[in-house]
Amino acid sequence: MRASTIVLLLSLVLYSVEGQKLDEYVKTEGAWIFGVSKYFYVTDNEETCALKCEAEPKFLCRSFIYSPKTQQCVTLSGNSKTASLLRSSNSVLYEKRIYLLECKKGIGTDYRGTESKTATGILCQAWSSTYPHVPNFTPETFPDRGLESNYCRNPDGDSEGPWCYTTDSSMRFAYCNIQECEEDCMHCNGKNYRGKISKTESGLDCQSWEVQTPHTHGYRPSIFPEKDLKMNYCRNPDGEPQPWCFTTSPSKRWEFCSIPRCSTGPPTSNPGLECLSGNGESYVGKIAMTVSGKVCQAWSSQTPHKHHRIPDNYPCKNLDVNYCRNPDEEKMPWCYTTDNNTRWEYCQIPSCSGAAPEVEFLSEQVSSSAEPECYVDSGTTYRGTASMTISGKTCQAWNSRTPHNHAKTPENHPLADLTRNYCRNPDNDISPWCYTTDPRVRWEYCNLQKCPIPTDSEPPPAKKPETSSSPVKPELKPDCMVGKGESYRGTKSTTVKGYTCQAWSSQTPHPHSSFTPMTHPNAGLENNYCRNPDGDINGPWCFISTPDSVEWDYCDIPKCAPTEMECGKPKRTPRKCSGRIVGGCVSYPHSWPWQISLRTSFDVHFCGGTLIAPQWVLTADHCLTRSDRPSFYKVYLGIHREAATEATKQVRQVVKIFKGPNRADIALLKLSSPVLITDEVLPACLPSEDYVVPDRSPCHVTGWGDTHGTGGDGLLKEAGFPVIESKVCNRPEFLSGRVKSTELCAGNIHGGTDSCQGDSGGPLVCSDGNQYILQGVTSWGLGCAQPMKPGVYVRVSKFISWLEETIKENS
Structure with a gap:
């Protein structure tokens, strides 16, 4: 075998190993961790940055941040469980899965969660402390056992699982109540099952979630990243009684899988409420009547309506007697009714906030002069109803903390009008933005355009018509972009914040070997013009020419007017109401x-x-x-x-x-x-x-x-x-x-x-x-x-x- 071939094969093997390394991390775009120990490196890619994290000598690395534009790699001691997250353009956060898990596999020798109390509620003693008990296991003697703070651990492979020394002088140590990770078994309805069973109850092989044959479906891994739809493993992405999969048999679209139940009890859930919070999944009150006054059917009964939402199938959903519940991620609690003609209805549950249910009144009178939404300057005064990002993602509600926890709430920013999930600019960014409902992407700018600058009311003077003998000036092409601006070749060279762009061929004041005319010969990286060589969804950008802490910035390039035959893009922005065509x-x-x-x-x-x-x-x-x-x-x-x-x-x-x-x-x-x-x-x-x-x-x-x-x-x-x-x-x-x-x-x-x-x-x-x-x-x-x-x-x-x-x- 030739030496070059050997080198190629070794490179492929190394790439494969490094690529697999990223599977051990949870990825979130647009996030930065605040206030933790960190160290900066320059690396070629995310995989190399992951290796830096693995080998970090200065502290225990739980996560890292990689910036594709600057090739900056930042190793971090914290993660989203122990530190606050901030918005950051072009930063991708990778967190080690093992430090996000609050469950154990087997006897939990690799448990690295943050539980710090025993099963009976006694606070744990720090592993580095000698009071009230002198420990046999310390971070110094066992540096690879994760003995940090006072978290529950299993450094000696105890068959009973994680434990800790206690702060009670009369009790040297005690075991912790750490639930099993749902790898080999399932709790409740298997919503969190992450094992590798890939056959149905009748023995059929599961169809891979990535493919659309023999059965087309909407459960694509890219759309539901939080559901862990890997390979063809059984999962429960939609609130069924147990994990299931589409099958490889053309005659059987889908079927349940046989997943054993865990030997331990289900994870501790949030305390039950007797009022409505969110969609009412935590409601455990005793209302048993629907909105129209119908009495609820008992969950354990099959008359007058047969169903599979019985207590045995939903052991963690408190399906007691005939009380209204929400076992399957509906919009609010409901029940089957005792009326033969009405299978089920929602229930009227009083809100925990004491507020009356929100009612949306939609006027039927529409002004014919309604204009498409746009924003002025940086959009801090924008009060429209756009709720979609530039890449088509739906915005997360400002008063919601899922999937992204944040501090930009209506309470913290009372003057920013953080209503529902509408695009806003509470922090004076370059344009309106929002957190997204995609767990992998923390935030994005919104799909809005700047309002046109008003012209003088005076009509322009009439132009003298050109005659056949008059020279015709060539029409200048507008300095605008199409789509993400990857094909933009205009001469704009200043950013939205007023910085002058650094030449792409220059490495000062900001070195950037990843984006040069040599590395991207087809990206138009000439002079210091704004460009988009990496397909950034927010459009053209550039490195800046001053030795500022800001290394790069976006450019304000207007969008070109749509071509005559551009489909699906109305000139007038639709109203997009979703209120009560019947009821629209x-x-x-x-x-x-x-x-x-x-x-x-x-x-x-x-x-x-x-x-x-x-x-x-x-x-x-x-x-x-x-x-x-x-x-x-x-x-x-x-x-x-x-x-x-x-x-x-x-x-x-x-x-x-x-x-x-x-x-x-x-x-x-x-x-x-x-x-x-x-x-x-x-x-x-x-x-x-x-x-x-x-x-x-x-x-x-x-x-x-x-x-x-x-x-x-x-x-x-x-x-x-x-x-x-x-x-x-x-x-x-x-x-x-x-x-x-x-x-x-x-x-x-x-x-x-x-x-x-x-x-x-x-x-x-x-x-x-x-x-x-x-x-x-x-x-x-x-x-x-x-x-x-x-x-x-x-x-x-x-x-x-x-x-x-x-x-x-x-x-």
């Missing part, structure tokens, strides 16, 4: 510019549809009872009122109808001529083939359908609600197996918001960053806005090949 709200005019009205030749609206290309509309097959006569149908576009009185209206005749394959409730309409793309008429984007919308993703449906007396008749209405995973939607209490693999469910399971008659064929769109993707075609449902009966939509991603082939062959 009136849309801002032309904020859903792909919505069409399908009409008869007599101009009567009867169904909706979606513009997906200038000459093509997608709708539901069941809307087309006269499919043999395309000329019977017309398509109206660019309207907000069902009466279609707007000057922006465009009308096209249908010339061809193409029915979906395999009798699916989807149809493609070819128009008599391409529409004119305007601010009021724009196509929606199509999803990638076989894409599955993740469970609980927020989406929106629009239409002129029956409002059932909720107002807004004759105007386009919208409603926002979550997608419901088909596995959940097909449960007996919902649609009982009626939903096909080519369909998806969406709706609020408590009812009140839904699509209805007249909305059929219309769009269900879900946002992806700053674009809206057509994920569903309104198809069917059991009633309108009924509890436990969500709407069903044709899953557009299952028909991408058919759409592309049909359009190509008939254009």
